[in-house]
Amino acid sequence: MTPRLWAAATLAVLLVGLTVYAALVVPWHRPPAPRADQVAALRDFPAGQVARARAFHSALRPGSYGSMAIGLIGALVLGLTPLGARLVTWAGRPFGDYWIARVVLGGLLIVLVVEVLTLPFAAWRHRIVVEYGISTQTWGAWALDLAKSYAVGAVIGGLTLLGFFTVTRLAPRWWWAFGAAGAALLVVLLSFVLPVVVEPIFNKFTPMAAGPLRTELMELAARDGVPVKDVLVADASRRTRAVNAYVSGFGPTRRIVVYDTMLTEATPDEVVSVTAHELGHAKRQDVLTGTIIGALGAAVAVIALYLLGSLGWLLRWAGAESMGEPRAIALLLALVTLAGLVGGPVQALVSRRIEARADEHALTLTGDPATFEAMQRRLGTVNLSDPDPPAWEYVMSASHPSTVERMAAARAYARGER
Structure with a gap:
């Protein structure tokens, strides 16, 4: 078989493996918390508190969704037009167009452009969280944390791009295989390294x-x-x-x-x-579960990018000749951004199911549903969570069950129903 047929076959096997693994380890069929208990739990919140939480989230939405929209538009403009390829070329020109300079500096420049476009929305969100008393950071401290985050992302992103394009140069026909394995290994490595190395940078x-x-x-x-x-x-x-x-x-x-x-x-x-x-x-072992799903998903993404390289019109739009050359960096990042947004609701659903199982574990381990419910009420109050968010937003992005769902689960447990 040709490398492309091998890639297609491998992609099919990985997709089946990912589907089967997720079906086996994700608790898809958790019984929903009784709706009557959710309604009763919502009534237990003071009306003023609910109104303040909802006003807070309403104030955040323009910044959050504006950042998402502008970030997507910026990524697509850079990736689906020759502009991104030109920026990559421009970044490498002072260094003799050396491919490493194009990969590292060009990739970082593409990301920086998108970050600058979304920076005003990040500042908007910071102003809101300060106004509502959630954040205690000054603008200077906020900017320092933002710079740290960018620096960490630049190191990880630069090394990832360097590794990816090194593989495409060394194995131009089979880079999809080595790249998929490398991407999966990177996800596993970051799962171990980030908590130990990155967390102390911020706290x-x-x-x-x-x-x-x-x-x-x-x-x-x-x-x-x-x-x-x-x-x-x-x-x-x-x-x-x-x-x-x-x-x-x-x-x-x-x-x-x-x-x-x-x-x-x-x-x-x-x-x-x-x-x-x-x-x-x-x-x-939910972190391990997420790591395995992430590793399989990363491998799938690399192979899918390779197969998309057969779409000549897509590469022509991007001003590149193949997915394996640095001029395609903007296109790669645009496709990854788009895939992340499309897959967001599925990721949120998986997360909610896993979080609900962890709630049940807490109730069983402590045998204290009253304290569990009190803690959920406190989390919602101090963190200004909307206790019962809009259904569309819940489906799109909620990583945890709502506060009233969690309180209702505690009440059902106290009656011996869970």
Whole structure:
């Protein structure tokens, strides 16, 4: 068979494997929280609080969806016209058009253009979260975090592009195979590296002081059969008033992380309840599940890009001769951006199912639905979550069940129905 037929066959096998794996590991058929309980839970929120949360999200939407639209338009204009190819060529020209300069500097320039286009919307969102008392950051601190985020993205993106186009040069007919394997390996590597290397760039982590809460959290993890190395406190208060906790890392690097805001806003029992939810993710190896799905999806994407290279009209629009040359960088990023938006609702659905299972784990592990419900109410209140968001927005982007869904699940559990 020709390389293209091998690529098509491999793509079909990976798609089947991805579908089967997702069907087996994602809890698709979780029973919905009783609607009557959701309505009752919504009534328990003060009307003023619900109105404030909805006003907050209404104020955020122009910035959020404006950024999404402009980012997509910018990516498509750069990728589906010769403009992106010209920028890549221009970036490499001071370095003798050397291909590495085109790949790294050209790729970063394409990304930078899109980031600059969406920067005003990011500033809009920051102004809103400060106005509503969620963010504690000054403009200077916000800009510094933004620069750190861009720097991390530039390093990861630059190395990824360099690796990709090195493969296309060394194996021009079979780069799709090596590229797919490399993309899958990169996803796995980042899952291990990011929590340990990148998180400290944005937050300072200190061991939780010895005391009843730390002892209870460690004992909770031991009782759940999820070994953790330590309990850390993140200095989240220097940028937000939001509360949260999570379990980070794999194996010997796994640790429970609690926002310092949670220690001041929530009761110890509520901290335990949130931690039990996060232990549910570790117990079910949800991060590993997401990593495998992401790795398979990355491999599929690389092979799909290779096959799209047979569409001569697409390459002509982009001003490139093949998907494997640096002038196609803008086209690659445009296709990835488009695929991300199209696949967003599916990713959100998968996330909601997994989060609902982690909620059930927390209820079972603690046996305390009253505290679980109180914690969900507190999360919604402090973080200004819309307790019952619009259906269209929920389907498009909600990564967690709504606050009233989670409260309703706790009430159903208390009656012995879940």
